[in-house]
Amino acid sequence: MPHVPVPRPAQTQVVRERRPAGRRTVKPPWYGLVSVLGDGAGALVPVYLAFAMSGSTRAVTYASVAAAAWILVRGARGRYAERRLGERDNLGPALQDWLVLVGLLAVVRAATGEESPFLFALAALVPCAPTSAIVHALIHRHLVARRRDGRAVRRALVIGEAEAIDGLMSHLAKRTDHEFVVVGVCPVGDEDPQAAALAAARLDRQAPAHMAADSAPVLAAARRLDVEVVLVMTGPCMTGPRLRRLSWALHSEECPLVVVPGLTEVARRRVGVSSVAGLTLLDVAPPLRRGCATLLKSATDRLGAVLLIALLAPVFTAVALAVWLDSPGPVVHRQTRIGRGGKPFTMAKFRTMVADAERMRHQLAAANEQGGQMFKIRHDPRITHVGRVLRRYSLDELPQLFNVVQGHMSLVGPRPPLPEEVAGYDEVALRRLAVKPGLTGLWQVSGRSDLSWDETIALDLRYVDNWSPSVDLQVLMRTVRAVFAGTGAY
Template sequence: MSYSGSVRPVSERKSLSGGSSEKSPWYLPVALATDTLGIVVPVCTVFAVTRQPHPVLAALGAAAVWLGVRATHRRYAVQALGESRGVLPVLHDWLTLLGLLAVARIAAGESSEPAVALLALSAAPLVTVVCRKATHRHLTALRREAQSVHRVLVIGEPSAADDVVEHLAGRTDHAYVVTGVIPVGSGQLTSGVPALTRLGSAQPATPDEDWVPVLDVAEQLGAELVLVAPGPRLSGERLRRLSWALHDVGLPLAVSPGLTEVALRRLRSVTVAGLSLLHIAPPTRRGAHVVLKSALDRAGAALGLLLLAPVYGLLALAVRLDSPGPVLHKQTRIGQDGTPFTMWKFRTMVVDAEARRAELAAANEQDGPLFKMRRDPRVTRTGRWLRRSSLDELPQLVNVVRGEMSLVGPRPPLPDEVAQYDDVELRRLTVKPGLTGLWQISGRSDLSWDETVALDLRYADNWSIGGDLDVIARTFRAVVDGRGAY
């Protein structure tokens, strides 16, 4: 069965008006050149300075292996270029490189010093990460202006279609721009995207009653993807026949299962008795990963306390000299599973700050149960600097060592905030609160309450050791930037 109309193949269609659906052509050559130079230059230099044998040959060989590892992991695929700025994939590639070179060194009887070789290779992941970040930033800027994006036609019952449209429109860090909607049934759309035709509520008498109008609209809009939000009126055999018609003209089909904020690693597709099923793994709440996270948290916090001891002394002196009162401020916060604990931080407010909170309630700039003021009169001069730099949070390393907090997790809430939580917001308490988290690297106090909750729930359901390391790495930039810290 095929559709014999005049619909052109996807490859012949026009790209989005005013821009191109293709990524910038320089992404691949720049990535290849950067990865090559990130190996060749430091290896040649270090080997030459330390008088290691065959510096040029070693550099070229290491570069070839590095490019091979990255290509095998599909880092140079068009779909991957510019899409991520994460550190962990690069680290994974680099460790693979070290393993392969170690084997090659033994097999070839190479006599260079291992420590020197490791030093020479250490620049490669740093250079690659910088390149990835620059490419990602460029691609994100293009997509804000509707460049390097793909036209998407959404099909589904009005409420489901509106939900898909709103989710895609809420962010600009992806390649999908919805240019049209085909609602199923007579309900009204609220997203504002034009509906150029409709499909009937019931299974059509002949299949072409569905695919003819769909393919006509796809041709009219120059759609590069059809995204279906299935429901009672569009599922089973009806969806199957529509997919046949779309694929016969080379138009890709995607199906939205209605899930949000589920990490890809938790999803697994299987086919059972002819049915396509999507398995969703439960969030990690116990087991080896939780034990490892706790061990890393406590070890990292203990090391931080040891290394930062001189800084603690200087900050304590600054707080004491700036205003009367204790150096440390303690508060009761709510931890994992609703367990209260005493949280410590350097004092950033005057001593009677809690008593004065009621009189400032009308000036609250946050929605939801949080209380935040951009220019809170209770904050001391030193306190403003401590808050902007997040140094006031350092005493919470003690809470991490004690197991009450984690290095990464949701913001630890106050008891009166938790008293206002609904069932959804209470899910924030299924993991330990953190010294840093997605909220800190995403804007901190500039976020709305709904945005804060969404980030915390995303973390609680999808956390991983690798994700924690990525958040910690990105926290340093957020602290330097200071955005949303007040």
Template sequence: MAGEAHAAWYAAVVASIWLLVRFSRGRYAVEDLGESGHAGLLVRDWLILLGLLTAVRAVSGEASPLPLVLAGLVACLPGTLICRHLMFRHLTSVRRQGRCVSRVLVIGAAGALDDLIGRLARRTDHEFVVVGVCPVGDDDPGPGAPVAARLGRGKPAHLSGDSAPVLAAARRLDVDMVLVVSGPELNGERLRRLSWSVHEDGRPLIVVPGLTEVAQRRVKVSSVAGLTMLRVAPPVRRGAALLLKAVTDRVGAALLLVSLAPVFAVVAIAVRLDSPGTVLYRQVRVGQGGRQFSLLKFRTMVAGAERMKNQLAGTNEHDGLMFKIRRDPRITRVGQVLRRFSLDELPQLLNVLQGHMSLVGPRPPLPDEVAKYNEVELRRLSVKPGLTGLWQVSGRSDLSWDETVALDLRYVDNWSPSLDFGILRRTLRAVVEGNGAY
């Protein structure tokens, strides 16, 4: 009985310290549940907890076996990740209903306003609802939000030249905060003076820099000679994290090949019985750095399908460089099922085992597609192609070419182990639902 009471007391102390650590570091703030949160912050908090518990044990004379204590603490990490995911999903749901959001007034050049409003409108998991815009100059922005005020070009002679129309619009629209899109007309001293007025009115001011698709963990704010600077770290291309990815790819592919051996056998028999031709289909694809390799798939089309491609060129339903037809006449009956559940991609685990591909990465393109790439699209080849990726968990063939490139570049520039983990977790749901698979 005394031992049980002691264990309960110790668990209560650990739980209390953990909650205090998370609360003191702002982890339960609504804004921290968005894109800025990542597993690295959780690990840092956990290390702080370890330090505090070490101090508590030293002061209290706690004598529980250390390995047992550490084992219990390790179990806290996945549990907290799951709780955080559930909290984020709940927050996203209520934001889609118009709750837990912030009404904002956006200031900037007309073109920059359109771009920002368009980006915010494409997502519903953030807190910002644009209720008015304040363009700088005479150009009119698009219909995304009503023009609440207008600022002149160049720094005004008096402080009220900017602050008066902005504060009047903010009060009339009852906004929670003011967003400023930085640009030639809104920087330096003018932006500083505007912030004085907005802050005196009790509203936060957020400056949106020109950077896009850069993960928050890569950005560090510093101050030099009175100037506020954003230091952007380069994408991860070497080091322990990349070594971990390589090991995970090989080990994960090997384990999946062994565990899915019965599925391979059933699919191979089905392909063989359904139509004449080989079971496996080999196709030249382009990998990291432009190196070509032979990609493996279960055959889902009739024999000679490549020769029929030119005849069907006019029926391509995909924009950009990819060739996709929703009801492709070359696909066999079994092939339709395999594509619906992405089973035709399973042999690519051999490509992963050989080092040509990764479990997670951009879609491996064809050589004739790469030949038409521009400089931006070539950046997709900076990392190994993947068996799954952001493109697969975000709509697959239903995505436009520009959306596909944007997702791949987001992955290339912001890769991290936690990003791979999230994509793998979402892949199962995407495969089961089969959205965009044809």
């Protein structure tokens, strides 16, 4: 039975051309150096400037201690390990490290009898976390670019049942920002994966469940394909004892083994590993739905919306005047949308279409460029001249700040759907309604209308299941760049 080498499109060829056989793919060594220097500068410079401007004669000493302590904390918590450098992360880990830094320096302060103003010293340390997060984000962007070119990836062999292999291959093929390039599969069971149609060569299928027969074809394939990691999909044919014996064989060859449980779009912070009676268990925490974090989100949403309305009052006035002068009809368009738990609410936005746009929608149904339940036309004839400008910079969405104040929406969340869209939702899509819709969200900062229906649902569900205050902060920061770029806004 076959062992099927399956390349990842547009990546495997690059890997084979750029990397000699037998050489391990590693991240550029300067990632670690830049991380350390960035962390050191992020603590050294602000602390020195703060104490120097206050007239302290020990500014250099304070700055050096703060920088050394910050690098020590980050290193002790594994932030400079190669497996962590450049991988997707957010501000959360940096904030956790910052709290450890404050505690460590508080102990040093008490032990040495230091008498500098505590709040002043604390304020001087504030830039440490955001500076580290920015440096990490820049490295991540460089790493993603390298991986899209087929570099800084690990050659992987996938073992599992045919259906599981096809599912994993399909999931990995949708994105190119991960570290794996699949160079072969080893099916277990009687069926062949559909990916066999892409095969250029065939080797023996994994044999029945005893150690020598299991390990021989896998180890042979790993050596022949210069594999750096083996991904194993669990299932009825890949039992615990069989997986254990396979791990012994692979580890004797110093080949890493990664078990893929099949969970998708679950944030790392929600997953933990425990051991009970010799069994290794994967603990998956439920999404945040109540508690202090949700109360903070609600308060931040309303306070932030009120402040934005006050600050943007001149913009509201200018946009309203432009809409009124451009075409006949109401300045503000009100539309029924579906909110959290399926409850309808009236959403407001500046009118960007002609007054009878809803009636014309049925006439344009054949021109819809979106799949699923969304209706989008890149050159929609119903949009007014001013409306195109408003949509380009998302100015038409500003009245939704009043919906946020009323509690119908959040600053960050999934796109608010229309009732007719929700009527066609399946069980998966209905999960979007587990949280309040947002003024902005992962959909808005990831391409907006350029995304397919499936991509939109995947982004919304990722947010629904993995929401946290740090995720909201990250989305809000990305929103500013998305608004000026205008990508997918039509």
